[in-house]
């Protein structure tokens with residue numbers, strides 16, 4: 001969640017110097033966990049017409065990691081399975097040694113990739129929330145990348161390779177844009193931002209969960225457990241789509257981010273500010289309902305966006 005900028009590097013160095021466990025602060029918290037991304041992707045896939053599905057599948061089949069995705073597909077609908085695998089690829093590469101972080105020694109450029117960066121700061125935009133005297137410049141590129149990827153995929157003059165590389169990113173980032181804590185950093189009166197709730201720790205209301213957890217990780221896991229796949233995933237996606245049968249207004253990427261910011265401001269944090277508090281059952285119910293609604297909205301909007309972007313292309 002620190003991203004790749006100079007502030008991030010400085011914070012990482014400071015944490016390391018202080019002997020703090022980097023795991024607490026490093027961007028291990030991703031976005032919606034894999035289940036959240038797969039549920040959104042599945043809802044999107046179910047909304048797509050055969051023609052758009054075919055165009056998507058043709059693009060994904062040319063991705064350098066296609067075989068990796070294809071190898072993981074268990075169900076009979078291979079094209080849907082590959083689409084779901086592609087939806088988590090930008091998170092998967094965070095643990096893939098072929099790729100590197102901005103401050104690391106570059107890894108070898110492999111065929112088909114424009115670069116081997118993990119681009120951690122594409123996943124979020126930390127717009128300030130909270131103490132007005134400490135408003136800082138947001139960091140993170142989620143807003144810019146959504147617009148750029150949309151342009152790349154929708155413009156037939158873009159070469160095939162950039163479009164192929166852009167597609168899993170777009171599938172992933174549409175869902176990230178709907179995770180409220182991917183759009184904020186809440187500042188306290190000392191000027192410290194919490195990096196999208198990554199440094200705000202709470203006790204999970206369900207005692208069997210790992211304790212304590214960051215508020216960010218808590219939200220990531222709300223759509224379902226990360227191992228959710230196959231029939232269970234399908235049942236979950238069906239239930240979430242059935243609870244939200246009406247596609248939301250398509251809106252623009254700016255609009256989606258603004259919605260997430262408002263949810264983060266009004267509902268993502270417990271009203272009591274005390275650290276390491278146990279979240280209430282009432283908060284948990286409300287947050288779960290909101291997370292499911294956002295996952296559904298991301299799915300509908302992703303389908304709508306892909307239909308529009310791929311409609312004019314002949315390939």
Ligand SMILES: [Zn+2]
Pocket residue numbers: 030031032090091123172176
């Ligand atoms: Zn992400």
